[in-house]
Amino acid sequence: MNIFKIIDQLGNLGTSASDTQAKSRRDSLFGFENIGNVIGKFAAPAAVLAAVPTASFARTAETVVEVLNFALTLEYLESSFYNQGVSSGVIPSADIAVFNQIKKHEADHVSFLKNTINSLGGTPVASPVFDFTAGGAFNPFGSYGDFLALAQGFEDTGVRAYKGQAGNLMSNNEVLTAALQIHSVEARHASQVRRLRNKNGFDPDAKAWITGNSRGSMPAATQAIYDGATSEANTTQGGVNIATISSLPVGSIQEAFDEPLTKAEVLAIAGLFIV
Amino acid sequence: MQKEEIQNEPGFMTQRVNRLGFLKYSGAAIATTGFLLAGVGCKKDDDNTPVTTKVDLGTGDIGVLNYAYALEQLEAAFYTQVIATPFTGITASESAILIDIHKHELIHRDFLKAALGTSAIIGLTPKFTAIDFTNRASVLGTAKAFEDLGVSAYNGAGKLITDANYLLLAGKIVSVEARHAAAIRDLINPNSADFAGDDVVLGLGLDIARTPAEVLAIAGAYITNTLDASRLPTS
Secondary structure, X not given: OOHHHHHHHHHHOOOOHHHHHHHHHHHHOOOHXXXXXXXXHOHHHHHXXXXXXXXXXXXXXXXXXXXXXXXXXXXXXXXXXHHHHHHHOOOOHHHHHHHHHHHHHHHHHHHHHHHHHXXXXXXXXXXXXXXXXXXXXXXXXXXXXXXXXXXXXXXXXXXXXXXXXXXXXXXXXXXXXXXXXXXXXXXXXXXXXXXXXXXXXXXXXXXXXXXXXXOOOXXXXXXXXXXXXXXXXXXXXXXXXXXXXXXXXXXXXXXXXXXXXXXXXXXXXXXXXXX | OHHHHHHXXXXXXXXXXXXXXXXXXXXXXXXXXXXXXXXXXXXXXXXXXXXXOEEEOOOHHHXXXXXXXXXXXXXXXXXXXXXXXXXXXXXXXXXXHHHHXXXXXXXXXXXXXXXXXXXXXXXXXXXXXXXXOOOHHHHHHHHHHHHHHHHHHHHHHHHHOOOHHHHXXXXXXXXXXXXXXXXXXXXXXXXXXXXXXXXXXXXXXXXXXXXXXXHHHHHHHHEOOEEEOOOOOOO
């Protein structure tokens, strides 16, 4: 199913409270310029804030346990998503091996993070309750196109989220290395999901890597996954605008580097799926 | 000596660097960013003093970035040859993926060289005699090995870096290497679990991390020069 049709249908529906909320969520989905509004309007982001130590927002330096609980929340989200996806029957048999592998990894990440948090003397956060329809905006367990779109969104977000936290783990080499080892697994997942979207005809331009801040055929509401304080369109690394030292296309320069998201940016994205 | 002649020439792996652009960049970056690594190292970029057979990667963050630069030189040189002499029966979609990866590796290499400035190691000379560039299995098998090796190298090097900005830079590159690795693996065994196979993602859901010594023991077979990683940080 074309995901845009869902948006159109939502727009044509009546104005029951739930429909209005669904559409509002969709409109503001990932629109982190409206983080304040989103947090104020909906319970979902508030649930995320409860799941992650709120003190972190007032601090510039995260503790290792805080970072790991943030990561754990994302892994809960991914693990729940793939568990439901694999069980739902929405995935064609040709692609099921891929998603069984991803599902296994996300469950492993949840276990690993919980164990690590415990070993550091922290307390793992509990799993939030997820609504992967985002209030009715998506149909991931009935539409393979929706499933792949959300999978791409979660994986690309996960890569950017871990990247954004690496600097906060430098005090613990063991944890930093493990986080990097998870980070590259998420990137492998992202690569594969993006190519499956191409192979299955949902996005003929989708590549394993991110070109500029393009979301391709993803719904407009997912744009924040590719934007952020440091956009995926960035071409300046370490103060060097690479376009001035390379004659290769700007698109290739953008593809060659993935960019981080801040914790607040990630929570604004993930929060739409938490009830 | 033949060996000296080879090593005093611009390395095969860096032939495509736009040196004019690089020099122009260097001056500007020193003035404006403070991020450049210039002035820290001990070796001038263009001097013609005899080069010993060992290439010293250096110490500290500079050493780690030179280590990354060495690996990116290797990858860039490999894909340059892959693109120059496509394997028999290459498809359009395979070609498109390999062309993209080639560009990414050239960009990684040229960026690191520019960032390292006068601290950069020389252009290395590859040794690809074991690779049959006409053969799909040989080329994709080598690409898979190089990409997985690169991922494990960056994963293992993160903890060696002391500057958070450089750590972030390494993070920006390693996830792209992991995207490459998954794509190459999927070309070899499509729609299977191999894109993140159990041979590289171990029981805890963690990708492999290797020390520089472990990485260079593998990569060394493809480089004529001997890399000296003995002064790199170990933690």
